[in-house]
Amino acid sequence: MTSTAAPAGGGLPARRPRVGLALGGGGARGLAHIAMLEAFDELGIRPSVIAGTSIGAIYGAAYASGISGNDLRTHTREILAQRLGLVRDLFVARARPLQRMVTLFANRGAILDPDALLDLIMPRRVAADFDALEIPLKIVASDFYEQEPTIFTEGSVRVAVAASMALPVIFQPVVVAGRALIDGGMTNPLPFDILSHESDIVVAIDVSGAPVPDERRPTPTAFEALFASAFLFERTIVKEKLKSSQPDILIRAGTSQFQVLDFLKCDEILAAAEPAKERLKAQLTRILSVDTLPVIGEAPPTTEEVHGAIAVASTAPAKMKKSRTRGLLSRRRKRGGDT
DSSP states (O other): OOOEEOOTTSSOOEEOOOEEEEEOOOGGGGGGHHHHHHHHHHHTOOOSEEEEETHHHHHHHHHHTTOOHHHHHHHHHHHHHHTHHHHHHHHOGGGSOTHHHHHHHOSBTTBBOHHHHHHHHSOTTSOSBGGGOSSOEEEEEEETTTTEEEEEOSSBHHHHHHHHTOOTTTBOOEEETTEEEEEGGGTOSSOGGGGGGGOSEEEEEEOOOOOOOOTTOSSOOHHHHHHHHHHHHHHHHHHHHHHHOOOSEEEEOSOTTSOTTOGGGHHHHHHHTHHHHHHHHHHHHHHHTSOOSOBTTSOOOOHHHHHHHHHHHHHSOHHHHHHHHHHHHHHHHHHTOOO
């Protein structure tokens, strides 16, 4: 998202805002990320950097490799249709004893190998190394013993994704450089905060959701409670983060009614995410309809100026947007820009 356009009448071109995209974790609810990536494609907007946690890391890696949102929709549906029996064994375990999952890929105890799951679901076109990605990518995992996030920006994409999605109980930890790494959602389930230095506009897609009561029973099953507890913890982290800082655009995917292992409800999840997709398109269009950044050669705007211009784009009547933004740029030119 760094293309430029020459202004009418000559002069230096204006720089388009850099858009950072954060894709959060949320189990099967994260299938909604596909619809959000389609929104970017339909608007012709290319993120300048992507950050992903857990299932957000999977789709972030695929999109950063140049795979479109529509191709990811097709790939996901084909995987779920063609390998239905295997996927059912992996993800519908609440209807079966947990031990049934163990015999598939586990090599120790009652835990699955995340790398084996990636053999099933990762598109073959995903880049092998971060250096080969078309869009810069940050993948978040959690250091089990240090109890802090680990951010991957180089090396093997597959190893980073495997570590980021290593949800306790389901998957064994991934050991990298002597560190035991688990699901990135344990420390940063919605990693919009790690994009601020490389983005003018930060978009965060929250798919953490919240448990929805089942009319058929007053309490969750033991299996539902086991897996939902991790996501309750992650949702609490997100709430606390939003108290201190917020992304410029925050989209909640609207898929709370689905369980974290409802991968076989792919079409239903994607349909439920359509309203959120349209909200994302509307907000991106509104913000990017105004030039908010100085022409090339000027000093970068201050954080207050960028966020002020975003606020104008979000709330001002259409006729006022351009004049207010031009005023911002005019004032910056008169004073020679900030350092």
